[in-house]
Amino acid sequence: MTDDAKPKISPLLGGLNLSFLAPAEGDGAASVPAGPDQSTGEPVSARVVIVGSGPAGLTAAVYAARANLEPVVIGGLVGGGQLMITSEVENYPGFPEGIQGPELMGRFREQALRFGTRIVDADVTRVDFGSRPFRLWADRVEYRAETVIVATGAEALWLGLDSETRLRGRGVSACATCDGFFFRDKEIAVVGGGDSALEEALYLTRFASKVHLIHRRDAFRGSKIMQDRVATHPKVELHLNRAPEEVLGVDAVTGVRLRKTDEPGEETLTVEGVFIAIGHRPNAAVFAEWLETDDKGYLRADGASTASNIDGVFVAGDVDDSRYRQAVTAAGEGCRAAIDAERWLEAHEVHEVHQAHEAGAASATS
Numbered sequence: 001m002t003d004d005a006k007p008k009i010s011p012l013l014g015g016l017n018l019s020f021l022a023p024a025e026g027d028g029a030a031s032v033p034a035g036p037d038q039s040t041g042e043p044v045s046a047r048v049v050i051v052g053s054g055p056a057g058l059t060a061a062v063y064a065a066r067a068n069l070e071p072v073v074i075g076g077l078v079g080g081g082q083l084m085i086t087s088e089v090e091n092y093p094g095f096p097e098g099i100q101g102p103e104l105m106g107r108f109r110e111q112a113l114r115f116g117t118r119i120v121d122a123d124v125t126r127v128d129f130g131s132r133p134f135r136l137w138a139d140r141v142e143y144r145a146e147t148v149i150v151a152t153g154a155e156a157l158w159l160g161l162d163s164e165t166r167l168r169g170r171g172v173s174a175c176a177t178c179d180g181f182f183f184r185d186k187e188i189a190v191v192g193g194g195d196s197a198l199e200e201a202l203y204l205t206r207f208a209s210k211v212h213l214i215h216r217r218d219a220f221r222g223s224k225i226m227q228d229r230v231a232t233h234p235k236v237e238l239h240l241n242r243a244p245e246e247v248l249g250v251d252a253v254t255g256v257r258l259r260k261t262d263e264p265g266e267e268t269l270t271v272e273g274v275f276i277a278i279g280h281r282p283n284a285a286v287f288a289e290w291l292e293t294d295d296k297g298y299l300r301a302d303g304a305s306t307a308s309n310i311d312g313v314f315v316a317g318d319v320d321d322s323r324y325r326q327a328v329t330a331a332g333e334g335c336r337a338a339i340d341a342e343r344w345l346e347a348h349e350v351h352e353v354h355q356a357h358e359a360g361a362a363s364a365t366s
């Protein structure tokens with residue numbers, strides 16, 4: 001294996017220097033073994049491989065590691081999930097003062113490392129779930145896994161404006177549940193015309209003095225009942241046939257410049273927050289050949305458990321959840337997936353030992 005092909009295990013997360021989270025000497029985690037297989041070019045074998053290092057993946061890692069399953073997390077080049085681009089998190093239980101998203105994810109990671117998880121900062125580019133051990137490839141290294149937990153999350157879609165990127169976390173957000181609280185008695189805008197935008201606009205009326213709902217067409221895509229609710233809500237003002245061209249402000253949002261889509265012209269709204277609600281994309285493409293998805297592209301779990309359609313592969317977090325999409329629900333699913341994987345391994349390993357025993361007995365009598 002060349003140096004390039006070695007799995008990279010480091011405390012650097014998504015280009016952010018989280019070295020302050022590196023474990024203290026002597027607490028065991030500093031010596032997370034690279035494993036002899038990583039220097040010889042042999043495939044890396046594990047009983048549990050977890051794909052994704054957001055709240056679901058790292059919670060699964062904590063549970064699997066504490067069950068002595070020595071999980072390998074292939075966490076992505078930009079690890080940590082959506083919380084890495086979230087500033088203040090005030091709704092994650094246990095942090096009454098709130099906590100910065102990257103710091104919270106650093107703590108998840110530290111906790112997973114503490115119990116012996118191996119974390120690889122690479123993207124999975126190919127999988128073969130056709131037989132066991134399951135095979136996954138990341139950064140030109142092959143991983144072989146008895147069980148796999150897929151926890152690759154979902155990404156919010158953005159408009160793609162430079163000003164939107166620059167002001168993200170400074171008044172631009174894609175999560176009303178996370179950030180609505182910061183806009184008490186302020187005027188804000190919501191962009192989008194689907195159920196998410198309608199729901200977020202209504203939710204934000206609890207805090208904001210006024211919610212401007214901006215949609216690029218003259219008809220909403222969202223459900224009729226939600227349309228009726230926004231249309232009759234005294235705090236919601238509709239701006240149809242309008243598309244954002246620029247989010248205004250230097251260090252904080254001061255407004256949004258809109259292009260008229262039905263006639264020439266522009267207009268400017270004065271707002272202190274802009275919520276983008278134009279949909280999410282689950283990070284499921286690499287598994288498309290193997291795992292079933294719903295009509296929106298989210299992976300399917302069987303409901304009662306986190307089992308996917310492939311025996312031994314489990315799914316957790318936002319990649320199979322278009323409904324709740326919260327850090328705490330993702331963490332809960334990660335816990336469920338690790339317990340499911342542990343029980344699955346136990347059942348199959350007992351079964352395989354029994355089969356080997358029977359085969360041995362049969363050859364002894366023949």
Ligand code: NAP
Nearest residue numbers: 159192193194195196197199216217221277278279280322
């Ligand atoms: P969605 O239904 O795909 O709607 C996305 C909206 O964003 C559309 O109105 C679209 O405009 C607009 N949009 C997309 N790209 C844009 C751009 N670049 N600039 C401006 N506008 C843009 O997504 P969603 O609202 O997140 O809903 C996803 C699914 O979840 C839907 O099936 C929805 O029913 C469901 N959902 C259900 C609930 C609920 O039942 N409580 C809540 C939330 C979501 P166009 O209309 O012009 O294409």
